[in-house]
Amino acid sequence: xxxxxxxxxxxxxxxxxxxxxxxxxxTPFITIIATSFSGHSAILTGKVGLWPVDFHINAYKAVxxxxxxxxxxxxxxxxxxxxxxxxxxxTALTAYPLSKNIKGRKYIMTFIVFTMLFSGGLIPNYFNVxxxxxxxxxxxxxLPSGISTFNLIILRTFFMGIPKxxxxxxxxxxxxxxxxxxxxxxxxxKTVLLTLGLFYAVAHWNSYMNAMIYIRNSELxxxxxxxxxxxxxxxxxxxxxxxxxxxxxxxxxxxxxxAIVVVSTIPIIAVYPWLQxxxxxxxxxxxxxx
Amino acid sequence: MYPxxxxxxxxxxxxxxxxxxxxxxxxxxxxxxxxxxxxxMPMYGLLMAFxxxxxxxxxxxxxxxxxxxxxxxxxxxxxxxxxxxxxKLNLLNLFCGFPMPIILALMINEVKNRHFNKISQSLLYLPxxxxxxxxxxxxxxxxxxxxxxxxxxxxxxxxxxxxFLGDEGWWVFTYVISGIWKDMGWxxxxxxxxxxxxxxxxxxxxxxxxxNRIHSLFNVTLPSIAGTICTMLILQLGKLLTIGFEHxxxxxxxxxxxxxEVISTYIxxxxxxxxxxxxxxxxxxxxxxxxxxxxFLANALIKKMxxxxxx
Numbered sequence: 203x204x205x206x207x208x209x210x211x212x213x214x215x216x217x218x219x220x221x222x223x224x225x226x227x228x229t230p231f232i233t234i235i236a237t238s239f240s241g242h243s244a245i246l247t248g249k250v251g252l253w254p255v256d257f258h259i260n261a262y263k264a265v266x267x268x269x270x271x272x273x274x275x276x277x278x279x280x281x282x283x284x285x286x287x288x289x290x291x292x293t294a295l296t297a298y299p300l301s302k303n304i305k306g307r308k309y310i311m312t313f314i315v316f317t318m319l320f321s322g323g324l325i326p327n328y329f330n331v332x333x334x335x336x337x338x339x340x341x342x343x344x345l346p347s348g349i350s351t352f353n354l355i356i357l358r359t360f361f362m363g364i365p366k367x368x369x370x371x372x373x374x375x376x377x378x379x380x381x382x383x384x385x386x387x388x389x390x391x392k393t394v395l396l397t398l399g400l401f402y403a404v405a406h407w408n409s410y411m412n413a414m415i416y417i418r419n420s421e422l423x424x425x426x427x428x429x430x431x432x433x434x435x436x437x438x439x440x441x442x443x444x445x446x447x448x449x450x451x452x453x454x455x456x457x458x459x460x461a462i463v464v465v466s467t468i469p470i471i472a473v474y475p476w477l478q479x480x481x482x483x484x485x486x487x488x489x490x491x492x
Numbered sequence: 493m494y495p496x497x498x499x500x501x502x503x504x505x506x507x508x509x510x511x512x513x514x515x516x517x518x519x520x521x522x523x524x525x526x527x528x529x530x531x532x533m534p535m536y537g538l539l540m541a542f543x544x545x546x547x548x549x550x551x552x553x554x555x556x557x558x559x560x561x562x563x564x565x566x567x568x569x570x571x572x573x574x575x576x577x578x579x580k581l582n583l584l585n586l587f588c589g590f591p592m593p594i595i596l597a598l599m600i601n602e603v604k605n606r607h608f609n610k611i612s613q614s615l616l617y618l619p620x621x622x623x624x625x626x627x628x629x630x631x632x633x634x635x636x637x638x639x640x641x642x643x644x645x646x647x648x649x650x651x652x653x654x655x656f657l658g659d660e661g662w663w664v665f666t667y668v669i670s671g672i673w674k675d676m677g678w679x680x681x682x683x684x685x686x687x688x689x690x691x692x693x694x695x696x697x698x699x700x701x702x703x704n705r706i707h708s709l710f711n712v713t714l715p716s717i718a719g720t721i722c723t724m725l726i727l728q729l730g731k732l733l734t735i736g737f738e739h740x741x742x743x744x745x746x747x748x749x750x751x752x753e754v755i756s757t758y759i760x761x762x763x764x765x766x767x768x769x770x771x772x773x774x775x776x777x778x779x780x781x782x783x784x785x786x787x788f789l790a791n792a793l794i795k796k797m798x799x800x801x802x803x
Contacts, residue, residue, distance in 0.1 A: 212705075216599050217608065223596065224615035227677060230634045231618070233641050237633065248644040296523030299516035310520065314527060320784050322534025323776030324737075324756075325763045329551070330534045348526045379515040408623030411737055415764060426625045430742065433629045456639055463629045470621050478617055 231467075238262070238460035245456050261461035270420075271428060271462070277340065278425040282406040285344040289402040290395060292349050293357055298383045300354075301361035318351050324415070331416055342416035343424065347405070353398045360394045361387060397480040400473060407469055425466050432459055541774035547767070561774035570758070571775075575733075578754040581740070582732045584668050590728060592676045594721060597683030598713065602705070616677025624674075628742030631670050632657060663748040671739060686720040687713060719799050730790035734783050755779055 232252050237245055241256025249255045265271055296314075300307060322330070327346070336342040364387060372382045388395065410426040417423065423431075470477075541561055543554045565571055596616070603609055619627060634640050635656040643653040656666045694712050703711065737756040744752045753761075755775065763772030794800075 213602060216602050217605075220596070220599055220603065220608075220612050223676075224612040227619050227673065228615050230630045230641075230673075231622075233634055234630055237639075245639050248639060248647070250639075251641065251644075292522055292526060295519050299520045302513075302516055304513055304516050310524070314523075317527060317531040319787055320535070320780055321531065322537050323773065323780055324759050325769055325773045325776055326534035326537030326540065327530075328764060329537055329540070329769070330530070333533075333551075334529070345526075346530045348530065349523060379519070383519075404621060408621075408626075410623055410625045415760070426623055429629060430625045433625075433632060456633070459629065460633065463626055463633075466626055467622060474614075474618065474621065477621060478614060481617075481621075 234460045234463050238457055238464050240457060242457070261457035262465075264458050265461045265465060270423075273421065274423050274425045274428040275465075277422055278407065281340060281343045281409075281424065282403050285347070285406045286399050286403045288344060288348060289350070289353075290399055293354050293398065294383070294388065294395065296349060297354055297357040297361055298379075298387060301358050314351055314354065328415055337416055338419045338422065340422060343406075343409070343412050343422075346412060346416075347409070350402065350405070353401055357391070357394060357398060360391055364390055397476075400476060400480060404470065404473070404477065429462050429466055432462060538773060538777050538780075540770055541777045543770055545770040545773075547769075557770075561770050562778070564771060565774055565778075570753075573750070574753050574755055574758045577751060578735050579732060581664070581667060581754060582735060584664065585671055586728055586732075588668050589672045589676070590725065592672055593679035594683050594717075596676060597680040597687060598709065600680065600684055601687045601713065613677070616680070618677075619674045620678035622674070624736075624738035624742050627670065627674055631666070631743065635666065657743060657745060658747045660748050660751045663743070664751055667740065667743055667752070670743065682724065683717060683720060686717040690716045719797070722797060723794050723799050726790045726793050730786040731783070733779060733786070 229252070233250070236250050236252055236254045238261050239254035239257050239259065240250045241258060244250050244255035300311060321327075331337055331342050331346060336345065368386050368390075369382055372386050377385065408426065409424070410430065413422075413424040413427045414430075417427070537551070540551065540554075542556060542558060543551075544557045544560070545551070545554045600609060600613070622630070635642050637643050637653040637655050642656070647653055654662055656662045690713065694716070695708055698708050698712050733755070735754045735756050737760065740752055740754050741757050741760075744757065759772045759775055762768045
């Protein structure tokens with residue numbers, strides 16, 4: 203055996219170990235997918251592993267035909283889309299002036315960064331939202347997370363790296379600051395803005411606590427709240443009420459639960475390749491910043 | 493900042509430069525309003541900790557009670573248990589969860605196969621992007637005593653099924669392992685980045701001196717990322733009293749409240765559900781202040797070690 207081969211063989215345990223850990227990371231999710239497509243008795247007798255047994259799509263039919271689930275899906279999509287657009291506008295509008303040498307910039311930055319270190323906490327936040335009359339409105343899910351300070355810092359850093367000459371040239375052509383932001387800075391930072399949009403969208407999609415605290419009206423429940431209730435068993439009878447057999451209820455619930463989990467993760471999986479690419483970069487920027 | 497433009501404008505006597513900045517300040521208004529309305533107003537609301545808040549009187553009219561709420565808190569038995577649980581879970585997380593990403597990063601570094609690394613890293617980071625609600629649903633399904641995969645294996649091996657989320661000891665175990673499962677891959681990124689920044693010449697020099705892989709690991713790689721490790725460790729220590737809400741909350745159930753109730757979930761339950769607003773605000777204030785002090789201490793410590801601070 204050549205020396206290179208021996209070297210490679212020595213690495214085999216490491217390959218196996220990393221492979222095993224990586225496999226463990228996704229196995230639970232694969233089981234859920236398998237369960238969501240599996241037959242009732244197969245789930246109960248523990249036959250379902252990584253592959254569906256007695257394949258069928260009844261669970262998905264039950265989920266997608268459920269009016270409440272459908273409504274939650276719409277609320278979540280609305281919050282994610284409108285919330286992300288608002289996030290991007292607010293973040294860009296705030297980051298732009300702060301990337302310029304305006305007077306008092308340092309104080310404004312301190313004012314903003316301080317909120318990363320200290321917060322009012324749960325109860326004062328709740329009363330604040332209540333005071334503003336946002337309780338039980340969809341805006342309670344959007345406005346309180348208007349700007350992520352972390353994302354703001356990333357965008358500001360990027361804006362600061364755009365050559366001044368471009369701005370000067372536009373200025374000479376008679377463009378005002380708003381125009382320069384819109385016609386010069388936004389097109390130049392398309393990738394960064396898309397990345398931040400992805401960050402924001404995932405945060406909105408995954409957000410649970412705000413909906414739990416600020417929303418009492420079940421018409422406005424988000425997907426995460428629904429899912430949580432389902433897992434807690436609150437909705438067990440509602441979703442499977444049509445089935446008479448008690449055993450069947452439990453069984454349907456397992457595959458229906460699994461189907462809801464899968465449906466709730468589809469958007470995340472869909473954007474995952476980009477997420478992974480840019481999130482890693484984001485962490486690096488964060489790491490460099492400290 | 494705009495020397496050329498500026499002088500030209502001043503020379504031509506146009507005060508456009510001033511106008512230019514006015515627009516910038518106008519742009520800042522929505523952002524500033526956001527920070528005041530959703531960050532600084534709640535901070536003002538923290539004054540509730542020093543009042544006996546009455547929902548019918550409102551914030552302004554409720555009477556001041558000084559430190560009364562803090563005294564009541566100190567007299568509550570629950571508090572000590574909740575703070576103890578928070579510290580215990582955080583410390584266990586630190587001991588078990590902190591070294592794992594480092595070990596993983598060191599292993600990834602040894603593997604030079606790009607395709608293998610890419611695929612395994614894609615799988616390793618995935619759980620990080622699931623919300624805790626989704627992760628919690630997956631965990632409770634996989635660990636279920638009747639239909640869960642883990643217990644199926646345990647039963648197949650001839651043992652009694654384990655009620656992971658219903659038994660106090662196993663709950664703590666599940667909490668720690670699920671935290672590692674969700675974020676180990678993700679937390680390794682920073683170490684992988686630190687390792688990739690090491691000058692390859694150091695390894696070449698070590699090789700010339702006759703070092704094998706193990707020698708390089710202990711004499712080149714680890715010393716090179718020691719700074720990053722220390723910084724991360726101190727940051728973690730600074731957060732010992734701060735605990736996320738969702739991770740413990742989605743795994744909680746009535747059978748294990750004794751070990752699973754932590755500061756964040758307790759504030760929610762007593763505050764929002766039982767309407768003890770002043771008391772829980774006082775608790776939150778205590779936590780925020782301790783958190784702030786710890787961050788400054790951590791920052792000072794990191795700077796003292798010669799690393800770049802976080803503030």
